[in-house]
Amino acid sequence: MNAPTAGLTQAAAATGKPKTISRQLAEFVAGFSYDAIPESIVSRAKSLILDAVGIALASTQYDFSHRTLSGIRSLGGSGDCSVIGMKERLPLRDAVLMNGVLVHGLDYDDTHIRAIVHPTASAFVCALGVAEQLGRSGRDLLTAYILGVEIVTRICDAAKGHFHDFGFHPTGIGAHFSCALQTGWLHGLTAEQLVMAQGLAGSTAAASQEFLDEGAWNKRLHPGWAAVAGITVAHLARSGFVAPTKPYEGRFGLYKSHLSHLAKDVNYGAITSGLGTEWELLGVAIKPYPVCHLIHACGDAALLLRKKHQLTPDRIAKVTALVPKETIHIIAEPVANKVRPANDYDAKFSVQYFVATCLARGRFGLPELEADARNNGEILALAQKVEAAADPETRFPNYFSGGVVITTTDGREFRHHEPINRGAGDRALTADEIEAKYRDNAQLAVAENRVQEIRDIVLNLESFAAREAAQKLAAG
Numbered sequence: 001m002n003a004p005t006a007g008l009t010q011a012a013a014a015t016g017k018p019k020t021i022s023r024q025l026a027e028f029v030a031g032f033s034y035d036a037i038p039e040s041i042v043s044r045a046k047s048l049i050l051d052a053v054g055i056a057l058a059s060t061q062y063d064f065s066h067r068t069l070s071g072i073r074s075l076g077g078s079g080d081c082s083v084i085g086m087k088e089r090l091p092l093r094d095a096v097l098m099n100g101v102l103v104h105g106l107d108y109d110d111t112h113i114r115a116i117v118h119p120t121a122s123a124f125v126c127a128l129g130v131a132e133q134l135g136r137s138g139r140d141l142l143t144a145y146i147l148g149v150e151i152v153t154r155i156c157d158a159a160k161g162h163f164h165d166f167g168f169h170p171t172g173i174g175a176h177f178s179c180a181l182q183t184g185w186l187h188g189l190t191a192e193q194l195v196m197a198q199g200l201a202g203s204t205a206a207a208s209q210e211f212l213d214e215g216a217w218n219k220r221l222h223p224g225w226a227a228v229a230g231i232t233v234a235h236l237a238r239s240g241f242v243a244p245t246k247p248y249e250g251r252f253g254l255y256k257s258h259l260s261h262l263a264k265d266v267n268y269g270a271i272t273s274g275l276g277t278e279w280e281l282l283g284v285a286i287k288p289y290p291v292c293h294l295i296h297a298c299g300d301a302a303l304l305l306r307k308k309h310q311l312t313p314d315r316i317a318k319v320t321a322l323v324p325k326e327t328i329h330i331i332a333e334p335v336a337n338k339v340r341p342a343n344d345y346d347a348k349f350s351v352q353y354f355v356a357t358c359l360a361r362g363r364f365g366l367p368e369l370e371a372d373a374r375n376n377g378e379i380l381a382l383a384q385k386v387e388a389a390a391d392p393e394t395r396f397p398n399y400f401s402g403g404v405v406i407t408t409t410d411g412r413e414f415r416h417h418e419p420i421n422r423g424a425g426d427r428a429l430t431a432d433e434i435e436a437k438y439r440d441n442a443q444l445a446v447a448e449n450r451v452q453e454i455r456d457i458v459l460n461l462e463s464f465a466a467r468e469a470a471q472k473l474a475a476g
Helices: 003-014 021-030 039-059 063-076 092-104 119-134 138-157 171-187 191-201 218-238 254-265 293-309 325-331 335-339 344-348 351-361 377-383 431-442 448-459 466-473
Strands: 316-323 386-390 402-408 413-418
Touching (some): 021 171, 039 431, 039 448, 063 218, 092 119, 092 218, 119 466, 138 171, 171 218, 191 218, 293 402, 325 386
Antiparallel strands (some): 316 402
């Protein structure tokens, strides 16, 4: 570390003031090890990674992945880092960006409910790329991944959901800091260097939700871009680049700059509380549907009532979708875009289209995001009958509660409410259910023998070198 940086940290220590948040995180990360992680957390981590890898493999079959790869290759050429499900080898930062797009591109990846963040899409791709490049072990890869999940969830949880209120996508904000710390851990940075890395991440963290109004592709970039930024600032910090020490609580820190007057609500203690003893990874939910996690409970409720009462679209006069009021502007507005989605991203963030499709088809998977479904007259007519309303029984933000009230053409009313969305809390998907989802996604891209081989690698990740594992996840 260079002399100016050392002087800054020594001066801060000499004041006797409470440690900054970045200092507390840095010291925790610098002293962290695989042996500190309970086996149950390691096991769950591997299930989350398996889910992410399956989604990444499925994404290779979609146009957005190939257009992304084309753009990336035109910038940096070839490298020595692997891309999941693809033959290309890219420079480190390009590889993590590409892998982030693959994991997050279908909006089918996991979510920490309370923090409203997609942790694995950034934490895994960052850990995978850096560990592969450095020739680290599978145990180190897992450790760095778990660190990333624990930190990004806390940073976003502290905001109490307010990032969305100001048009920011939390994953593309909090993950800049967590990826910096993951990278720093893998490189063996000192606590002082890790403080600097976080200070630098404070100048890279921003992710607009403007994509919502046009169904644009920006969101797909956010997790991988966070990993690119995290890797970059960790290397700058390693070289002695001087950064501010209060990127979280400072006068122009993360929350004050992004949350305006609502910064007063931030729970700064949540960022460091329970580190190493209370595992936020257990609060990460696997998605049963490839749409915004905020509306899943409505889909489950609609499917239940459809089956129970044998409802068909011609018998439905009106549907009220009950959602957390804080989310209506994301998943139900503007109404014109939501009732007739112009593209798959419009559809993913439309409770009207999602509920209508569940009621019309009795299912919702990746095929229901394709053009033939989005242009289906029966589905679109039913979507016009769906209205969103604030859920009076919501348990948001602890869970993405929701339900539907269906009024039939003969005046009957049926209702069902899901207080805890499937996949979360005590309704978490089991390891077997996660594996079934993985297989459904992976088989879209690879043969059955490869589906099994990749599954075995992920679930035994600690037995492989990171480089070997990464190369086996790529196409042969």
